[in-house]
Amino acid sequence: MPMSERSFLGLSPAGFHKVAYTQWGRDDAARTAVCVHGLTRNGRDFDALALDLADRYRVACPDVVGRGRSDWLPVPALYGYPQYCADMNALIARLGVAELDWVGTSMGGLIGMMLAAQPNSPIRRLVINDVGPFVAKAGLQRIADYVGKDPVFEDIAAVESYLRFVLMGFGRLPDECWRHMAEHGARRLPDGRFGLAYDPGIGDAFKTQPIGDVDLWAVWDRIRCPVLVLRGADSDLLTAGTAEEMGRRGPGARVVEIAGTGHAPSLMVEEQKAVVRSFLLEG
Template sequence: MPMSERSFLGLSAAGFHRVAYTQWGRDDAPAVLCVHGLTRNGRDFDPLALALADRRRVACPDVVGRGKSAWLPVPALYGYPQYCADMAALIARMGVDQVDWVGTSMGGLIGMTLAAQPNNPIRRLVINDVGPLISKVGLQRIADYVGKDPVFEDVAAVEAYLRFTLMGFGRLTDGQWRHLAEHSARQRPDGLLGLAYDPGIADAFKAQPMQDVDLWALWDRVTCPVLVLRGAESDLLTAETAEEMTRRGPGARIIEIPHTGHAPALMSEEQIAVVRSFLLDA
């Protein structure tokens, strides 16, 4: 199915900003939103979107400050209230009453936050390696690299950096790592490459005390069916928290992905099949 690049205007306290997204599938098909992690972008979901596009309309946004979306002039505005507002605007832009949601890490928390709201449009929710109790250990690991602005001579250097910082993604092929690298690089004015996100996204992240984050009150208000994917070696979503997610709130179904940490890349045929089955076979 063809992929198209689109955009819409979001609104923050500093004014309007452009939010880019890719769309796959037919406009009249049931909608799926795929939302990425903290430093990533919507092109991470290309293989999954392609696999869903025969039966779904799939939108994969670059959350503001990432990918091809605009950077906010005030870094303090980066945060979940803004991200949720922008995703609500995207749903309105698509003109749909219901969406299925696939969210990796930060994208999973945005989905969980929206799914906990009254009269929300989320029909089914896939949360990829995050939960309502977020480990301080995992947050510290992310804080150690987010917000840095390394410079690279070429895409191969970007790929080498990603292979190290994103090793939790699991056993990806060379082609998959190259795909991530090509869409993770931005052209700098000096002709070199940087990472395709605003280093300012780290300001709000690092301003919080480094401690476990408790969001159980949100989780307990979610009522739609939920599938949780957990990297077997994840340091962000513990096995204990995942197990508790099966007993509280919507009573999630948990699938553990072997040989993977934070977070499963959702690029392998096996991982894609799990998500496709949950969304399409309901």
């Protein structure tokens, strides 16, 4: 299936910025899906899932601003969900479709929730991967302990070793998946060494205000499209209680627990990809 690297311009109070995305499938595909990654990751995390969907879908996998191949914002305080939602709206406009399906991991799931809750939302079906309308302080604290740091690595193998530790919640993955994430999750530094492929400034929000629980139930209750919620069985970000409540209220989500994973299921292995594909194609 064809794959191409593309970009568009987003706009913040600091000016225009490039938002990169990878597109899989044909421009004239009958269906469109957007897949959005977690806080410190990038759109290439979805290569395996996008390839699986590309026989039926055009799949766009953006690098949220400050990550991957997208620009960094000159003012770190601008990183936040209002900017992310505005940029994703620009992507939807670029794709030129009246409706689309959304797959979001963690931060990408929250962006999807916020967009799906809007009146006249174009989101037809929504997959939320290991996040919900209530996020406990403990899970956020774990993320805050590493996000925003700017480690330097001698080679890609060292990047891979680091990711295997901080992303252990992804579960057991083939070696080629970890190498793929390392290669696309690193940036070459001027001295030839490597840093992580995100702006450390995205972590400033964790430093400027006390970390506490996040309650977005009012957003959840406004969603009307069908929703699939994936929960890592050992997740500290999406608790079993919150996932159960997501099945009872608002859109009444279908909840699937993924054994052997924490935060968050990778969506790179066959059984996880199959669950997502089945849900999207049944509608």
